[in-house]
Amino acid sequence: MKSEILYPGAFPMVRVELSEGEHIKAESGAMVACSPTIDIESKMEGGFLGALSRKFLTGEKFFFQTLRASRGAGEALLAPTVPGEIVILELDGVNEYMVQKDGFLAGADGIAIDSQMQSMSRGLLGGEGFFILKMSGKGMLVLNSFGAIHKIELKPSQEYIVDNSHLVAWSATTSYNIEKATSGWVASFTSGEGFVCRFRGPGVVYIQSRNPRGFGSWVRQFLPVSE
């Protein structure tokens, strides 16, 4: 399985080359085009209950699509719904990533996707909800973002502060606390940041350069108000 990012930047696609018999799973609706040798199947990843919990707990889709090169080698082009960069990670069986609910685009068959419960403070204030996706296993993992993806590398004990709406994925060896952006409550909110996540290394944190929620409320002001 080989993968390549086409048109890097705001409107990228991933080309995944599959040998005969290989398959990948992708977010429902991710396929843009593919070779005629590729079959598209719909699958409840993790079984019915797994899919159900993913749907209701993390807001991810109930079905994933599986692209299978069942009739010979071929390629598939995948793209996310929102404009933004794509990043390809290689999981080796030991490193695990937590991914915010809209961050998953595609993954090799060896990648396990679970919904994991967060602590109450992280769930309430982290901006990612009470349940996030945990990616483990082995193989290629494709994540997408809103805006550009920036990788923050944290050495052991190194700290970094990230606005909670800008998170895409972070490795399970990091830890983070939710805190107010400034020391005062009023200033925290008037500064426009509210709560932030203080990450502590070692590990990697992927952030997106745009805040989807912020963009949503910006667009809303231009929408005509219906009666």
Place this chain on the structure above:
Amino acid sequence: MADTAPNALCFGDGFPASGVPCVVHVDGHGLTMTFLHDVHGAESGSDSVPFSDMNVSAGGLDHDQLVVKWGRSAEQRILYLKNHDVIRAFRQAAPPHLSSPLERAAEQVRQVRKRHRMVWSVVGGSLLALVLGLWFGSDVLVELAVDRIPIEWERKLGESAYRDFLGGQEVVQEGPAVAAVEEMTRRLAGQIPDTLYRFDVTVVKSDVVNAFALPGGYVVVFTGLMKKAERPEEVAGVLAHELNHVLQRHGLERIVKQLGFIAVASIIFGNQQGLGQMMKQLGVELMTLKFGRAQETEADLTGLQLLYRAKIDPSGMITFFERLAEKDEGRVELLSTHPMSGSRAERLKAELAAMPKVIPEPFAFEWAKIRTSLGVPISIGP
């Protein structure tokens, strides 16, 4: 042969920030790390670390990884272990100087898990309590809402249903049966002090052995009931029961319950006028309303007390239920909105036994004549 699947991540100066996967083996002296690939800055091949050089703690996103550190400054290496087998082997082989930090790390993991569990159980418990509270507390809310509905409004509601019903029925306008029902009503209503209700009782010609009450004090007695009753006290018993449905505002409670929580909330917070509109929209038909079992039992007991105060022999009510009980065979009480007539009679008997004795005053009319006027053939005693 060593296991070649990586089971730990190693971090250190010059290592990638995401860590270097490695295979860790624990033995009696310490651990051996084997890097599978040449990593820039990391020693390729194997590296052994004695227990004496190590520090341990808990780490990772959920504090569920064992973090082993050794070396100083630029030479420092940090190992994140998540594999349960490796952690277990480590704990078993670790010398005494590591046991207390290991225990601290384990305690930290337990604390984190305990805190998570506690917080989630408190949240889950509160949600459950809220749901149960709304479920079982709905009666209290309904009563609260019903208390806020003015009687005039209730009468308007009952009156329109009453007129609609009577429009299609043969009403007995006058005669001994009407006079008898009027006397019963007068005696019973006379014992309800300070009531804002005025009772309109109508006799309707029908073979149905029943009577019913509408909100606001509108009561219908079918001639079938009067024909079936062997004594006037039996009819008076049913009448007392129906009057108490009115007094306890059972009809309104059912309406509010059927309309649901939004209606309750809007009534409590002041919008009583909207209820009529809402009822029209939801198509709640007053005539099809069934009282609940608790309401029936309440009307039975208060009806019994009313009969007692009016000096009407309460045993009439009991014998009437006993007669109905003969028809109940095969019904299951739990599935029914009405309590079984047999058990109703038993409950009333027990209640009556607890009341002081009173000498009943007979009615002014002669029951046999009234039944004859309704077409019941004169029965000749055995």
